[in-house]
Amino acid sequence: MSDSIATRKPTPILDIADVSKVFPLNGRPIHALKDVNLQIHKGEFICLIGASGCGKSTLLRIMGGFEPVSTGSARMYHAPIQAPGPERGMVFQDYGLFPWLTVRENIAFGPKQRGLPAARLKEISDRFVNMVGLGKFAEHFPNQLSGGMKQRVSIARALANDCEVLLMDEPFGALDALTREVLQQELLDIWEKTKLTVIFVTHAVEEAVLLADRVVVMTAGPGRVERDYRIPLDRPRCITDPAFNLVRRELTEMLSSHVSLPKAA
Amino acid sequence: MSTSTLDTSARAVAAPARPAAPAPKLPAAEFAMPAQPGALQRWLSRWVVPALLPLALLVAWDLAVRWSGTMLVPSPKEVAITLWDFAFGGIYDDAFSETLATHWLQSMARVYGAFALAAAAGIPLGMVIGKNAAIRRVVDPTLQMLRPVPVTAWLPLSMIFFGVGPNAAIFLVFLGAFFPIVINTAFGVKSVEVRLFEAAAMLGCSGTSMFRQVVLPAALPSIFNGLRLGHGIAWFLIVVGEMTGVPEGLGAAIMDGRMLSRTDIVISGMVVIGFTGFVTDRLLVALNNRLLKWSPQHNV
Numbered sequence: 001m002s003d004s005i006a007t008r009k010p011t012p013i014l015d016i017a018d019v020s021k022v023f024p025l026n027g028r029p030i031h032a033l034k035d036v037n038l039q040i041h042k043g044e045f046i047c048l049i050g051a052s053g054c055g056k057s058t059l060l061r062i063m064g065g066f067e068p069v070s071t072g073s074a075r076m077y078h079a080p081i082q083a084p085g086p087e088r089g090m091v092f093q094d095y096g097l098f099p100w101l102t103v104r105e106n107i108a109f110g111p112k113q114r115g116l117p118a119a120r121l122k123e124i125s126d127r128f129v130n131m132v133g134l135g136k137f138a139e140h141f142p143n144q145l146s147g148g149m150k151q152r153v154s155i156a157r158a159l160a161n162d163c164e165v166l167l168m169d170e171p172f173g174a175l176d177a178l179t180r181e182v183l184q185q186e187l188l189d190i191w192e193k194t195k196l197t198v199i200f201v202t203h204a205v206e207e208a209v210l211l212a213d214r215v216v217v218m219t220a221g222p223g224r225v226e227r228d229y230r231i232p233l234d235r236p237r238c239i240t241d242p243a244f245n246l247v248r249r250e251l252t253e254m255l256s257s258h259v260s261l262p263k264a265a
Numbered sequence: 266m267s268t269s270t271l272d273t274s275a276r277a278v279a280a281p282a283r284p285a286a287p288a289p290k291l292p293a294a295e296f297a298m299p300a301q302p303g304a305l306q307r308w309l310s311r312w313v314v315p316a317l318l319p320l321a322l323l324v325a326w327d328l329a330v331r332w333s334g335t336m337l338v339p340s341p342k343e344v345a346i347t348l349w350d351f352a353f354g355g356i357y358d359d360a361f362s363e364t365l366a367t368h369w370l371q372s373m374a375r376v377y378g379a380f381a382l383a384a385a386a387g388i389p390l391g392m393v394i395g396k397n398a399a400i401r402r403v404v405d406p407t408l409q410m411l412r413p414v415p416v417t418a419w420l421p422l423s424m425i426f427f428g429v430g431p432n433a434a435i436f437l438v439f440l441g442a443f444f445p446i447v448i449n450t451a452f453g454v455k456s457v458e459v460r461l462f463e464a465a466a467m468l469g470c471s472g473t474s475m476f477r478q479v480v481l482p483a484a485l486p487s488i489f490n491g492l493r494l495g496h497g498i499a500w501f502l503i504v505v506g507e508m509t510g511v512p513e514g515l516g517a518a519i520m521d522g523r524m525l526s527r528t529d530i531v532i533s534g535m536v537v538i539g540f541t542g543f544v545t546d547r548l549l550v551a552l553n554n555r556l557l558k559w560s561p562q563h564n565v
Binding site for chain 1: 460461463464465466467468469470474478479482483485557558559560561
């Protein structure tokens with residue numbers, strides 16, 4: 001209340017303040033993250049990008065509540081993030097689907113935990129199965145689906161549980177190029193329709209430029225936020241547009257100037 | 266991989282229908298599925314192929330008896346006649362005639378009773394051991410030390426504990442089935458992917474609900490492996506258990522047959538045990554396939 005700055009700016013949905021994360025590895029401490037500050041506002045599409053080992057996935061897992069911070073604080077709407085919860089839906093690179101549940105049951109898993117009646121579960125699962133174009137596969141098991149279809153289920157599962165923030169850990173990294181393009185487009189459509197807040201970890205520059213409002217560039221050893229870069233392009237974006245290419249090159253240079261560093265060290 | 270095919274089909278479904286083109290000129294055969302095995306071929310591979318080896322063994326047994334001229338081993342035909350008399354009587358009318366049902370039911374009751382006890386004790390204990398590292402450290406070394414001891418070596422002790430009689434046999438079966446059930450259940454629970462717990466937690470699942478909705482289904486394939494192994498051992502042990510001081514049961518009948526030099530009865534008992542074990546295993550497999558239809562690698 002007394003904080004005048006807080007009243008001037010909208011409250012960030014996620015507030016990462018001075019976060020450090022230290023893992024013990026073979027008895028030695030490893031700084032996965034050091035003094036990371038990041039504020040994310042409602043409805044933003046953020047990409048976390050950086051070489052492997054820069055802590056981008058760790059940062060995402062802290063936001064998800066899967067890892068505690070070592071120092072600093074991670075908050076959602078002022079409340080410290082302490083555990084995973086339905087308001088922060090996570091989409092894993094390896095899907096994390098329940099292999100013994102059908103597509104429909106996987107999607108209804110979250111709503112079922114809230115004790116909704118069967119009719120309501122059916123309604124919700126129908127809606128989200130169709131939203132991700134898997135109507136014909138509703139009664140299939142994950143083992144019977146392709147990687148792209150599994151990731152659609154994983155996204156639908158988080159959405160069906162009314163998440164406000166969608167945390168995505170290299171979700172399209174294991175998919176073939178064609179499927180990836182289709183899913184990127186579908187994700188943008190969903191994001192525009194639902195006005196979700198999306199935090200998307202990737203190491204593909206093109207993907208970040210295509211999707212993000214802001215790209216957070218991270219560097220390794222210890223993991224830090226190097227740049228917070230707003231993509232100066234209107235939507236819808238086209239990867240063959242010369243302006244797109246310029247942004248991509250700029251971002252690539254930002255990244256590659258750091259990738260070679262650890263060798264000298 | 267077949268994954269890409271599936272994905273294109275998904276996209277084809279999502280794409281707006283193309284304007285109806287003139288009927289394709291290509292011959293229908295171009296679109297035909299890869300040749301399916303014919304009905305005869307399927308029938309052969311389902312019923313005839315699995316029966317070939319048993320039939321060949323029967324023939325080999327018969328020939329071996331004829332050629333060697335032995336009087337100690339009966340031929341398959343003699344065993345078949347004895348088995349009929351053992352079951353329905355009317356041929357020899359001796360002490361064994363018409364007693365098969367009694368022996369068989371006694372053994373089945375002991376085997377399935379002890380097996381059910383082993384499952385009832387082994388599955389919960391295995392789950393606790395698999396889930397809780399502290400309990401695992403306490404229990405596991407003992408379990409691993411007891412496991413290599415052949416269960417048959419417990420027979421003398423078992424007779425001291427439970428007296429000469431069926432209870433000693435039941436204890437043996439229980440012990441023999443218990444170890445594979447506990448150990449496989451514990452393994453299944455311990456190796457549930459961490460990712461699944463994370464996904465469930467993220468979706469609002471916790472506590473006992475997590476156990477029922479994640480741990481139990483994820484460990485089910487291992488639990489079934491344990492049950493099948495335990496069941497196989499159960500039949501093995503009931504015969505050993507019934508050989509001493511038990512009046513009725515297939516093991517007792519086999520032992521009596523041996524003492525009276527009735528090798529045909531011994532083999533009849535073996536046939537009945539083999540057949541019963543086979544049928545029960547098929548039932549377990551059918552249940553396994555029904556409950557685990559989501560997991561292609563566990564469909565036996």
